[in-house]
Amino acid sequence: MNDDRGLNRDGTIAREGSLGRVRAGFAPVVAAARSRIAEVFGPTRLDSAYLYGSIPRGTATPGVSDLDLVLALRGEPTGRDRADADAVEAELDASYGQIDGAGILLFTADTLLSALERHDMGFFVACLCTPLLGDDLAARLPSYRPTSLLARETNGDLCLALPRWRRRAAEATTDSERRALSRVVARRAVRTGFTLIMPQWGGWTSDLTESAELFARYHPHLPERAEQMRLAARTGRAPSADPAVLSLLVDDLAPWLAAEHIAVHGEKAPRP
Incomplete structure (x- = not known):
């Protein structure tokens, strides 16, 4: 990887985060997020879940940074899905002083893989998100270049x-x-x-x-x-x-x- 420009050796954009980069102080928050999302949404509703932002990049500041997550759902997000996501956000924010808020974005897996979103949300998942739960949708998306x-x-x-x-x-x-x-x-x-x-x-x-x-x-x-x-x-x-x-x-x-x-x-x- 060319760390100076965030590229792989072949010139494609490298995935910028990983669970291995999560700093020790944030590891309990990430573990709790994984557990609660799996418990609340379950395999019938959840296709996969991802972290993004400063925490998986390893640049988060305790008490200042927020916890950012994306859920890829099997069906269109419903009012129940949003309410459950809001409840998980509030629970994580209240339980862990390391973060200043939590945010969960909801999409369908089909939307994230769609041709229309190929160079927006598809790129976001493939290069700016870190897999947390489920099969990684990045495997079904192309490589990206800075075009x-x-x-x-x-x-x-x-x-x-x-x-x-x-x-x-x-x-x-x-x-x-x-x-x-x-x-x-x-x-x-x-x-x-x-x-x-x-x-x-x-x-x-x-x-x-x-x-x-x-x-x-x-x-x-x-x-x-x-x-x-x-x-x-x-x-x-x-x-x-x-x-x-x-x-x-x-x-x-x-x-x-x-x-x-x-x-x-x-x-x-x-x-x-």
């Missing part, structure tokens, strides 16, 4: 999030609400900025700081945008309640990135 197609399908829809973010920013009345939104917007902005230049760089990283610095390297003529990306990377790690920071992200950086990304890579294929 313009991948950039388009992973982040070519930022424009669709802008109205929702503006609405939430206008309605936010507490520091907690502003921090939560700043984290979401900042992380998405950094990832969009990274995939904007990802094919030129020829690799993959999920590290926010590295992503911002790579953007700056490929845009030396845009020093103001580079500084905004660095701010976004810092905010993604340590969310801000400052309305000025949130406004900069939502009203300035994100719209520019959305337009630039579409101009360079095109717009993501529409979903139903």
